[in-house]
Amino acid sequence: MALSKVRSLALLGLVGHIVDVEVDISDGLPGYTLLGLPDAALSESRERVRSALVNSGLPWPNKKVTISLSPAWLPKSGSHFDLPIALGLLAAQGVISSEFPESLITMGELGLDGTLRFVRGVLPTLISALNFGATSAIVPTENFQEASAVPGLQIRSFTYLSEVVHFFQSGEVPMQEHVQPADSPTHTLDLTDVVGQIAARRALEISAIGGHHLLLIGPPGTGKTMLAERIPTILPALTAQESLEVSAIHSVAGTLTSRGVLTRIPPFVAPHHTTTTTAMVGGGSHAVKPGAVSLAHAGVLFIDEAPECANGVLDSLRQPLESGSVTISRAVGTVTYPASFLLVLAANPCPCGKFNGRGRACTCSSLQIRNYLKKLSGPLLDRIDIRAFVEAPTRVEMAAAAAGESSEFVKRRVNDAREIAAARFKDERWRINSQIPSSELRARYKAERDGMTLLHNELDSERLSARGFHKVLRVAWSIADAAGHSRPTKNDVEQAIVMREGTFL
Ligand SMILES: Nc1ncnc2c1ncn2[C@@H]1O[C@H](COP(=O)(O)OP(=O)(O)O)[C@@H](O)[C@H]1O
Ligand SMILES: [Mg+2]
Ligand SMILES: [Zn+2]
Structure with a gap:
């Protein structure tokens, strides 16, 4: 038979849509046509698939090849269609059976040598597939851990295209050792590292209890970054639902590590102050990628040296701060990602950074000092609930042998307080005080x-x-x-x- 159909999915945001990859091989001048709104990465599949087939010792049809990804209106991006396209080509040539069950989803990028490579977005794709009635999936080995996080799907993973073909021909799966990620990766940072800073520690704790946005102000080198980085260590663990959502977002962004799959640790995302608005809220011309605000979903978005941010970057935070999500409109369609985060800003008190309220070492004029923090626009500053001044620790504090409280200790208090709030709000639509x-x-x-x-x-x-x-x-x-x-x-x-x-x- 010269016609075959393999099932895959395309993502719009975090939502997968069924895509049927149909391959037709007919007599005529050799050629290759790919239909169905492919983006650049997908259009290049032709070269990857051809090399992968040839280098795996599999036939490439020197005929007229037409590949249609339907529905045609749905924009499709990325390289994960390589595998279904290759399988469709092989089925249409009779190398493997063309009877593909609709409940089987295949995805994977092909290397020129025929290896099956890691692709983005496997987790949200397979979650959607499950809702469409899929029962099994074939993914690259490097995506196995992530794919296995989807309950109720039988996952088979392969390292080479030739192994996938062998599986279709014989039903045999190669032996593979999958390294199990550690169940609960532990924090390497701890609040005990921070000397002094009683007021700032208290600010961190209250912020963590209620999810209140925080601004840390102080001269350079006083521990603002240290403090901010340790906020995830005192936040309650993510719920199973949050953890799935966070992993799905990071899967699409390509920042999901196998250790990070279904982690219960809230994310900590710290875009540099030179970051662009697109990197902050998400975007891109074809595939709309999640930005920092979505990567920080259910965790902490930390912007160091916030007054140094380019115009507009901080203002772009207002929509997600208001709604807990971002909606990005592009020619290819409108995509919404979750973006509910704890915002933490750090700033020097003045351009020279040395102002400490007494102004001894600082060389800035009072006008300069006043204007500096104004760069954090009024509407954004108004959304900050807690401002904490972080002063240089004193000699006595630095010399003191007694360490500050550990994260574990503070987190217990945060959890206790959150439980009190949760009990109070048990019949409400919100869970924490900031909501x-x-x-x-x-x-x-x-x-x-x-x-x-x-x-x-x-x-x-x-x-x-x-x-x-x-x-x-x-x-x-x-x-x-x-x-x-x-x-x-x-x-x-x-x-x-x-x-x-x-x-x-
Ligand atoms: N309160 C503190 N306790 C312990 N070490 C500190 C403290 N403040 C600063 N340091 C040391 O100085 C370094 C710089 O701190 P950092 O958090 O980057 O300061 P900031 O962000 O305020 O400029 C830290 O890596 C740490 O070694
Ligand atoms: Mg810093
Ligand atoms: Zn100054």
């Missing part, structure tokens, strides 16, 4: 009476914006949960106001 809707804050989630009076006075005297009012109240709930208060006290509210304003600013 309490404003209307509910005014109706059912008020502070104690004198705490509310304090807040209203701040509002009256215009020391607090309406958004600030709600943000302070949310932080006050986290402070109350940490202290075991059933409702924020006046003192909890006072602390939240100080945290929002930053003692230094």
Whole structure:
């Protein structure tokens, strides 16, 4: 038979769509036509597939070859169609049977020598395949770990195209040793490494309890980066659902390591301040790739030296901060990725970096100092719940033998406080304090009476914006949960106001 059909999928965002790869070989001038909106990587499949077949000792048809990827309207990108195309060609030539079950999904890129190579997006593709009724999948060996994370699919993995062909001919699977990744990769960082910084540590803890966005300000070399990098070590472990979502996003981006598959550790993503808006929120001309905001989903997005970011980059954070997702529109279609993260910004206090509130070593004018932080645009700064000043540790602190609390210790308190909040919110649509809707804050989630009076006075005297009012109240709930208060006290509210304003600013 000169016609065959192999099943695969194309991803739009994290959602897979069934794609049938049909191969027709007919008499006529030798040629190769690929139909169905392929991108550049996919169009180049012809050269890869031909070399891979020839170098595996398999036949390449010197005839008129037409390959159609349907549905035609769906944009298709990437190299994972190499394997289904090669199998379709072999079936159409009668090398293997052309009876491919529709419940079998195949994906993989081909090397010129006939090796089967790692591809992106296997996890979300196979999750979608499962929903379409797939029961088994063939993937490259390097994708085995990731593919195995999908429950209910029989996964076969191969290193060479020739092995796949042999499997179709004989049903035999080569012996393979799959290295099992460590169940729970452990953190290498710990809060004990950080000397002093009592106020900043407290800010980190409250931020972790309620998911409140954080700004760390201080001179260079005082431990801002150290502190930020250690936030994932005090955040609660990801839920199974979050873990699957995070792995799927990283799979599409190509940043998923086999150790990272279904990890319970919240991601920590730190784009450099020279990063572009596209790298931050995602994009690209054909395949729309997730950006830093999505890679940080369910974890921490850390932007060091934030005032140095190019115009527009920080502003692009506003949509995901507001909605917890990003929607990117391109000619190929509109794609939405999850992007719900804890934002942590770090900044020097002034252009020279040495300003410490007393201004001894700093050479900047007061105007320069004021303008520096203004680079963090007002609307973005307004979304920051906690500002912490990070001062250089004193000699006494550096010399002190007693280490600071360990991450394990702090995390236990964070978990306890989160459990209190979870119990309070058990019938609500949200789980943590930063997610309490404003209307509910005014109706059912008020502070104690004198705490509310304090807040209203701040509002009256215009020391607090309406958004600030709600943000302070949310932080006050986290402070109350940490202290075991059933409702924020006046003192909890006072602390939240100080945290929002930053003692230094
Ligand atoms: N509080 C601190 N405790 C221990 N080491 C510190 C502290 N602050 C700074 N350091 C040391 O200085 C280095 C630079 O710290 P870093 O976090 O990069 O500072 P920043 O981000 O504020 O410029 C760290 O790798 C660490 O060795
Ligand atoms: Mg730093
Ligand atoms: Zn300065």
